[in-house]
Amino acid sequence: MTRHIDFDGIENFRDFGGYDTSFGRPVKRELLYRSANHAYATDADLARMAGLGLAAIVDLRRTEERRREPSKRWPGFGAAVVENDILSDHGDWVDMMKGVEVDAEWFLADGLGYYRRAPFEPRHIDLFTRYFQTLAQAEGAIVVHCAAGKDRTGLICALTHHVLGVGPDDIMADYLLTNDEARMARKMAFLGPWLRDTAGKIVDDAALRVAVSVNPAYLETAFAAIREAHGSLDGYLTDVLGVDPPLRERLQARLLA
Template sequence: MTSRIHAFDALDNFRDYGGYDTAAGRALKTGRLFRSAHQASVTEADLERLAVFDLGVVVDLRRPVERRRQPSKRAANFTGQVLESDLDERGEAPHITFLKSADLTADSGRTFMTGLYRDLPFAPAHLDLFGRYFRALGETDRPVLIHCAAGKDRTGMLAALTHHLAGVHHDDLMEDYLLTNTAVDLVGRAPAIAEQLKGFTGREASNDAVVAFMGVEAAYLDAAIASIEERHGSIDGYLEQALGVDAALRERIAERLAA
């Protein structure tokens, strides 16, 4: 397993998304950019390991209902800033509606995920948190952790935007996004996840359907990027127009993250 992935007792998909080369001929620092799933189930040993990273900013991309259902645990000596949004307070999460109502097949999972990604960059809470995250990157010299529930979709989108802003090659950007499929071992865990879904929905899901829904595919991120380009002309246009990331902020972020 790649050295980017850090093993915990009960924290999935924790990994360093720094270290990639950039178009400026420099590399992103390692030990500064981290991504993961939620921290509601972490053990005391996990909290001790997290404390070692000295996180200065934690960006929780989950909805309020998700945060209430699975509240994050923090080490007693945690001194970082936590960024959250309450803009999606009402309504059921789209993936919950899908699991309750749609046919749980690989094709339906891929169709749902592709549609989800086309809308993901424009949800009010995401616009709010993505913009605040980039402003934090321009201000802090301490490590930053971004996470959602599984650490793959909302988190994957934000990590990809970070890589683009920093000048990471698209191939590396996509490789990092797809690393979720290695970090979580979905194929190996699919039967257990299928059982959990059965208990939740009362319906059977094939292993292929679980992997399609719980994993990531290049087509998902491609759909988000295409949607961004349709509305803003380019990812750079989206960063500036939708998130307020101007040239000065980009320069501050690049300087702070460059090795």
């Protein structure tokens, strides 16, 4: 089953439906998409996205990220856009890299710390809550994305799979699809010059590889922090994101075959 969808200028675009679930009904295909940002979309990419029947785009990026790499839209764009301008608890990479040595260990430690905090950031709580509400109400497909389509996007997609009854092994396997070698090579080739020009940092290939990939420990860290704070993923989804039984039923009715 092919999940990656090749675009000219949009990285990590894939369908995260199609998995079997504990409800005996698989997640539908062609309704749930995830990707990196759309700032580098070509005209052909935009035409292809226009043909996906997107009812909503959920942009998890911070204000400065959206300003730095603004999304491109196709002619006649009419999809709903979910985003916010709530300040992040996590510093921008450009600022965090000032005065420190940036190597593979720095990126790994940054990733683990980020996933430990990310589920509880007010801006993520707002976006994740509105994401699930939009997902239940939208009449068509949705695409959720952040900058690279791997961390914030990876976390919300994993939570979506959990709500829909996808098993833990498939949740992790889908999360790790970001580690596609061709994608990582392209991203490393982009990120090295970007860090040099934007943050003034020369970063070696070992560090770039960690920066553009995901690690099972990241998602495990987020889930462990959630369970520690709320007892279970379901407790977090209900108490923090408002994914109560009626909303779960609507999501399952719409997204399971």
